[in-house]
Amino acid sequence: MQSEGPLTIPSRVNPLQQYGPAVLVFVLVMAAWELLVFALNVQVYLLPAPHIIAQTLLEQASSLFDKGLYTFREAFVGYSIGCTLGLLVAVAASRWAAVADALVPYAVATNAVPIIAMAPLAIVWFGIDEGSKIAIVSVITFFPMLLSTFKGLTTCAPASFELMRSYASSPFEIYFKLRFPNALPYVFNALKINSTLALIGAVVGEFFGGPAFRALGVFIKSENAIAHNVQAWAAIVVACAFGVAFYGVVMLCEKWVMPWHVSQRER
Amino acid sequence: MKAEDKPQSGAVRTGLNGESDSSMNAMDSIIEIQNVSKYFGVANDGVTALKNVSLSIQPGEFVSLIGPSGCGKSTLLRIIGDLLPPNDGKVTIKGKSPSEARQDRDYGIVFQSPVLYDWRSVRKNVELPLEIMRVSKAERERRALQMLQLVGLNDFVNRYPWQLSGGMQQRVSIARALSFNPSILLMDEPFGALDELTRDRMNIELMNIWSQTNTTIVFVTHSIAEAVFLSTRVVVMTPRPGKIEKIIEIDLPRPRDFETRQQRRYFELVTLVRESLRESL
Numbered sequence: 001m002q003s004e005g006p007l008t009i010p011s012r013v014n015p016l017q018q019y020g021p022a023v024l025v026f027v028l029v030m031a032a033w034e035l036l037v038f039a040l041n042v043q044v045y046l047l048p049a050p051h052i053i054a055q056t057l058l059e060q061a062s063s064l065f066d067k068g069l070y071t072f073r074e075a076f077v078g079y080s081i082g083c084t085l086g087l088l089v090a091v092a093a094s095r096w097a098a099v100a101d102a103l104v105p106y107a108v109a110t111n112a113v114p115i116i117a118m119a120p121l122a123i124v125w126f127g128i129d130e131g132s133k134i135a136i137v138s139v140i141t142f143f144p145m146l147l148s149t150f151k152g153l154t155t156c157a158p159a160s161f162e163l164m165r166s167y168a169s170s171p172f173e174i175y176f177k178l179r180f181p182n183a184l185p186y187v188f189n190a191l192k193i194n195s196t197l198a199l200i201g202a203v204v205g206e207f208f209g210g211p212a213f214r215a216l217g218v219f220i221k222s223e224n225a226i227a228h229n230v231q232a233w234a235a236i237v238v239a240c241a242f243g244v245a246f247y248g249v250v251m252l253c254e255k256w257v258m259p260w261h262v263s264q265r266e267r
Numbered sequence: 268m269k270a271e272d273k274p275q276s277g278a279v280r281t282g283l284n285g286e287s288d289s290s291m292n293a294m295d296s297i298i299e300i301q302n303v304s305k306y307f308g309v310a311n312d313g314v315t316a317l318k319n320v321s322l323s324i325q326p327g328e329f330v331s332l333i334g335p336s337g338c339g340k341s342t343l344l345r346i347i348g349d350l351l352p353p354n355d356g357k358v359t360i361k362g363k364s365p366s367e368a369r370q371d372r373d374y375g376i377v378f379q380s381p382v383l384y385d386w387r388s389v390r391k392n393v394e395l396p397l398e399i400m401r402v403s404k405a406e407r408e409r410r411a412l413q414m415l416q417l418v419g420l421n422d423f424v425n426r427y428p429w430q431l432s433g434g435m436q437q438r439v440s441i442a443r444a445l446s447f448n449p450s451i452l453l454m455d456e457p458f459g460a461l462d463e464l465t466r467d468r469m470n471i472e473l474m475n476i477w478s479q480t481n482t483t484i485v486f487v488t489h490s491i492a493e494a495v496f497l498s499t500r501v502v503v504m505t506p507r508p509g510k511i512e513k514i515i516e517i518d519l520p521r522p523r524d525f526e527t528r529q530q531r532r533y534f535e536l537v538t539l540v541r542e543s544l545r546e547s548l
Contacts, residue, residue: 159382162350166376168369169399177395181386260386260427 048230056234064216068238071216072246074130075202078137079194085138086145087187093146094153094179095171104150111143116201119208133205140201141194145187152186153179185261188254195250199243297451297483298324298347303356305342305509316342318508319356324485326450329477331486331494331501333540334547339509340487341455347485348374348453361450368451372400375444375482377454381436383428383443389415390424393443400447414442417476434465441473445480452484459489467525470496474523491544495536496523503540505547513543 030050036042037049044052057064093100115136122132156178164174206217213219216235223231254261305317317339324330332340345351347358349365360368368374375396383392393411402410415421418438428436437457444452458466470493477484477497488494494501498517505512517536519527527533 157380157382159378159380160384162378163376163382164399165350166348166369166374167396167399168372173399177399178384181384184386258386260429262385262429 045227045229048233052230053233053237056230057237060231060234064234064238067214067216067219067235068242070211070214071133071202071206071239072199072242074133074205074215075137075198075242076246077130078134078202079141079198081134082138082141082198083145083191083194086142086190087149089142090146090149090153090183091175093150095175100150104147107143107146111147115140116204119205122205123209128209129211132208133202133210136205137198137201140197144193144197145190148186148190148193149183152183156182184258188250188258191250192247192254195246196243199239199246203239295325296323297326297328297361298322298485299357299359300343300347301357301359303343303346303353303358305339305346305351306354315508317346317353318510320509320511321356322502322511322514324483326483327481328499329484329486329497331488331498332504333488333491333494333501334504334509334512334544335506336489337506337509338504339506340504342509343504344453344455344485344487347451348376350376372396372447373450375447375449375452377437377440377444377452377457379456379459381428381433381440383436383439385428387428388424389420389426389428389431389439392428392439393446395443396447402447410446411442414446415439417445417479418442418472434461434469437461437469438472441476445476445482448480450483452482454484454486456487456489458493466490466493471524473497478522491537491540492528495519495533495540496528501536501540503543503547512547515539515543 034049034051037047042049089099089103093103118139119132119136122135126132126135160178160182161174164178169177203217203220206215207221210218212222216239220232220235220239223229223235300320300322303317303320304315307314307316320339320343322330332343334340342351346353347360347365349369358365360373363371363373383389384395387395390408390411393414394407397407397410412421412424415424418441420435420438420442423431423435428439431439437460441457458469461469473484474497476482486494486497495517496519501515501517502511503513503515504510515536519530519532519536
């Protein structure tokens with residue numbers, strides 16, 4: 001797309017340049033952690049050394065991965081429901097001012113409520129298994145998506161609406177040619193924020209109860225309770241890996257869907 | 268599409284709008300503005316942007332509206348283009364109301380900022396109105412390339428707007444406005460944000476485009492030099508309340524080019540416009 005002619009911008013493709021600093025920081029932090037634990041003789045239940053966590057992680061890889069997958073599934077289903085509903089309500093609110101006036105203030109207010117406090121209630125309503133976690137994740141991902149998308153759908157330049165008006169375009173065309181593309185960066189922002197929120201919601205939701213030996217959050221809590229802190233650490237690493245992977249996939253989609261956006265332009 | 272149907276004296280007027288007797292004296296004109304007034308805010312207490320403005324524009328004319336800020340020139344342009352309703356008076360476009368004219372896609376509009384869509388390549392931006400008008404894909408592409416050629420951007424069709432300079436972006440927006448062959452081009456200070464050299468070049472280009480396309484152009488500007496160089500007539504407007512002070516025929520020979528700006532008559536006309544503007548203040 002931007003390959004020929006005098007305006008081509010030099011691209012920054014060298015992977016060493018791009019990822020080198022982050023890898024270096026990781027190595028340094030791990031080394032410092034290892035060294036401190038050794039030097040100060042920190043007890044393993046307080047803070048295990050990285051190599052011990054890594055070892056546990058490898059030994060129990062398959063069972064930890066299964067637990068991670070189970071929790072990720074909850075997070076993903078909740079995320080899909082919450083994001084879809086948020087998107088739909090945002091579209092309705094941008095189309096009918098009455099919907100926006102009626103809903104957006106509550107969306108803002110509810111967004112300030114720590115939804116996770118509702119987790120015990122969610123268990124009563126939706127059961128101790130996936131149901132309650134999916135419900136929690138749906139709710140916490142709904143609001144960022146609603147607010148962000150609503151903003152994206154409504155903050156187009158006034159002249160761009162006038163332009164569409166001058167072509168005598170229908171409201172439908174205004175959505176598909178202007179509002180939706182304009183909202184896309186906002187939608188992806190919410191998708192990214194929600195990808196990590198979803199996993200947090202699912203794991204913390206599981207702290208309040210869930211299928212033992214199958215869910216990551218339940219495992220972290222129970223291992224922690226019997227002083228198996230290394231296992232808990234390993235599980236945290238797994239949760240982290242799923243979260244990062246999820247975020248990464250969403251980011252790749254973003255790159256693929258909107259190569260034109262400011263954030264994608266080569267620096 | 269519509270370039271051909273510029274109304275020729277009388278004959279074109281069919282039964283469609285037979286009811287209007289006021290349009291009888293407006294038979295030749297493509298844009299007829301009668302006693303238009305526009306207020307902003309509360310009547311009496313608000314701002315009178317336009318007061319009893321009347322103007323008639325012939326097909327193929329290039330009319331510039333010039334005046335200080337607040338004289339209502341942009342407001343008048345927006346009323347012509349059905350982006351704003353007048354409070355009083357009547358605008359007739361080819362015998363139709365502005366709203367009907369807009370539905371018929373009679374207007375191409377160029378704003379002060381290019382208003383390009385970031386997510387569309389240059390070519391896709393030019394194709395936007397054609398997509399809305401359900402023009403076939405092949406035809407859209409052909410027209411877009413033709414228009415981009417006309418504004419000298421054939422090497423940049425696949426770029427994105429943000430990869431272009433301000434002047435190039437404005438050329439894309441002109442290409443977009445012309446892509447569906449509107450009979451009227453409304454331009455609201457299109458070169459206001461450009462440096463003077465670029466502006467001079469754009470003026471020449473616009474001049475060429477105008478002579479090649481038969482489009483009627485209404486052009487809002489702050490620049491006296493630009494107005495005199497481009498126009499068949501310059502409409503000098505004054506503020507508070509916005510009204511027409513004077514209409515000056517620009518009888519410079521065509522084709523006009525860089526040398527036109529060195530002619531004695533050019534300077535006389537520039538002075539004439541400047542004096543009318545000064546008198547009005």
